[in-house]
Amino acid sequence: MKNQTKKSNKLFDFFYNYWITIILLVVLTTLIRQNFFINNFPKNLKDRQQTIEQNTVLNQALENKNQSLIIELNSESEPNMEILESQARYRFGLVKDGEKYYQISKVIQDPSVKP
Known part of the structure; x- marks a missing residue:
């Protein structure tokens, strides 16, 4: 029984000691699979x-x-x-800017109107 607990403890110790490395390897393999196999990089x-x-x-x-x-x-x-x-x-x-506009209109003389 002690051998079995030692084996499980060794396995647990391995994961405990190298947990960052294991996570980084999983992320790396996922990225490689995504880029090369799925996205056809x-x-x-x-x-x-x-x-x-x-x-x-x-x-x-x-x-x-x-x-x-x-x-x-x-x-x-x-x-x-x-x-x-x-x-x-x-x-x-x-009329453009700077121009002056003069309007000259014809005056019609009405004989009934005195100047």
């Missing part, structure tokens, strides 16, 4: 890197297209802005 990383590279190339192409459209818009907008400004002045009475 190396292949998944390569796929994501390839997707990032494709998006970078696509973004660069779109940025170049946007720059060319901005240049085209700026070159065409100068004459169009003058036409738009004249229409706004005529239809809506646009």
Whole structure:
């Protein structure tokens, strides 16, 4: 009976002395299993890197297209802005800052009214 208690005490002493090491090994094996077997670690990383590279190339192409459209818009907008400004002045009475607006109206003389 003493042999059996000694064996159980030895097993208990082993776990008691190395409990941190045992917990860390369990956590390590769980993380390795999660990364390599469940998440398919190396292949998944390569796929994501390839997707990032494709998006970078696509973004660069779109940025170049946007720059060319901005240049085209700026070159065409100068004459169009003058036409738009004249229409706004005529239809809506646009007055820019620093400008003075004078309105001259025709006076119709009524013979019954004396000056």
